[in-house]
Amino acid sequence: MMRWLGRFTASCLILVLSLSAVTASAEMNHTKKTDIQAHMTWVRAVPPVATITAAYMMLHNYSQQDDRLIGIESPVAGVVEMHASDMSDGVMKMVKLQEVVVPAKGFVMFEPAGNHIMLIDLKQPLKVGSMVPLTLVFEHHGRVDMQLVVSHPPEGQSNGDMEMQHSGHQMNH
Incomplete structure (x- = not known):
């Protein structure tokens, strides 16, 4: 049970970090109405x-x-x-x-x-x-x-x- 909980927590952490990276990348590439x-x-x-x-x-x-x-x-x-x-x-x-x-x-x-x-x-x-x-x-x-x-x-x-x-x-x- 502890092993499963550890893997689940690690998977959630990886998912959150991945989503954060995608969001940050989208914000950096977002173009303004005009430059x-x-x-x-x-x-x-x-x-x-x-x-x-x-x-x-x-x-x-x-x-x-x-x-x-x-x-x-x-x-x-x-x-x-x-x-x-x-x-x-x-x-x-x-x-x-x-x-x-x-x-x-x-x-x-x-x-x-x-x-x-x-x-x-x-x-x-x-x-x-x-x-x-x-x-x-x-x-x-x-x-x-x-x-x-x-x-x-x-x-x-x-x-x-x-x-x-x-x-x-x-x-x-």
Whole structure:
């Protein structure tokens, strides 16, 4: 009887460990809805009369292959563009980007005074706390929809790119 009970207990233990291994393996191989994820997303709050603002985020590519961000859309703006800040002869200028590569297993930052997303010809005032729909268009991952909250810059950050040559939309395209 003890011998049978020992074998039964060992068999149950093996069964539980096997099921745990299968479950763990399934979780590791589980694919997300998309391997591109956005973190730390926000849209800069601007006065109600402003016609442009900027959006920021960290884009993380969890896949094994580089991907290119080739377009961005939002119903709150007439035009959405990717820009980079460029220091030239002591003057910070904005340069329009046609695409941004998000490296495999890596990330790209869209941040004040760096790469950023411009929302131009705003169709309505954006209130602090409201959500802005944004669709990122990738070469391989397709369309990725998200919602970004409108907020003021975190403490200690300047207005960065908004103080540069965005007034009157004088950028190098």
